[in-house]
Amino acid sequence: MIPLTTIPEQCCTLDIDGAEQKKLLAMLKAISNNTRFEILKFLVTHPGCITGDIVDYLPIAQATVSQHLKVLRHAGWICGTVSGTATNYCLDDANIAWFKSKVGQIF
Amino acid sequence: MIPLTTIPEQCCTLDIDGAEQKKLLAMLKAISNNTRFEILKFLVTHPGCITGDIVDYLPIAQATVSQHLKVLRHAGWICGTVSGTATNYCLDDANIAWFKSKVGQIF
DNA sequence: TCGTTTCATCGTAAAAATACGATAAAGGAA
DNA sequence: TTCCTTTATCGTATTTTTACGATGAAACGA
Numbered sequence: 001m002i003p004l005t006t007i008p009e010q011c012c013t014l015d016i017d018g019a020e021q022k023k024l025l026a027m028l029k030a031i032s033n034n035t036r037f038e039i040l041k042f043l044v045t046h047p048g049c050i051t052g053d054i055v056d057y058l059p060i061a062q063a064t065v066s067q068h069l070k071v072l073r074h075a076g077w078i079c080g081t082v083s084g085t086a087t088n089y090c091l092d093d094a095n096i097a098w099f100k101s102k103v104g105q106i107f
Numbered sequence: 108m109i110p111l112t113t114i115p116e117q118c119c120t121l122d123i124d125g126a127e128q129k130k131l132l133a134m135l136k137a138i139s140n141n142t143r144f145e146i147l148k149f150l151v152t153h154p155g156c157i158t159g160d161i162v163d164y165l166p167i168a169q170a171t172v173s174q175h176l177k178v179l180r181h182a183g184w185i186c187g188t189v190s191g192t193a194t195n196y197c198l199d200d201a202n203i204a205w206f207k208s209k210v211g212q213i214f
Numbered sequence: 215t216c217g218t219t220t221c222a223t224c225g226t227a228a229a230a231a232t233a234c235g236a237t238a239a240a241g242g243a244a
Numbered sequence: 245t246t247c248c249t250t251t252a253t254c255g256t257a258t259t260t261t262t263a264c265g266a267t268g269a270a271a272c273g274a
Contacts, residue, residue, distance in 0.1 A: 033231085033232085035232090060232095060233070060234090061233070061234055061235080062234095063233080063234065063235075063236090064232070064233050064234070067232080067233085068232090071231095082240095082241095084240090084241050084242065085239095085240065085241045085242070086241090
């Protein structure tokens, strides 16, 4: 019998492919930008806030924030809900749960 | 007493900052490139292989592979060990373990 | 020594990402 | 309607990333 200590620890499998890999890489790419990561952090503490709140919080132009929100939306990190002239943003819990579980299973 | 079902599920905390956030974002950025992700996958099944093996496996130039390896090294995903004229590459288990645990705790 | 192998780095071209001001669209208030 | 607020999109400039060929460095064998 092989002692437990000699069994090499599998540090990760990276067992993913095709559409799932594409989706995961898109999510990874989206959060690997510091500004977008900060937007996500802001949404954790300010769920349902509007674009203007994020614009006020960040030191960048409104057009740039809007562009980052689009990237986060398309990657599946956030959901936007139009309400009058404003848009409320929330974390996309379902996709984030998928991300967490996928990363947990392949790394 | 509040029923369990009404307790909102915390989808993520994103509780990270400073040097740790910087390191995490660098690792995220490094793997969000498809070629680099494929290199990591190759290393899972070919631990200790040399640069030339990766060059043969991928459809891109040697200089480009070397550049990607540099990015992965600096981000902490892999370790390179010079052996004669060759360089053996392995996954950086310790950093990958850190990555996995960090992602698990903030998402 | 001389040539070969292996790999990193240099210089540079092309593509993608990031940022901005200006503008457009759409809802609400007067 | 007219004006104001809010946000997305357009066009574009700048920066960063990605890719390549060429070159250099270092180890090895003949």
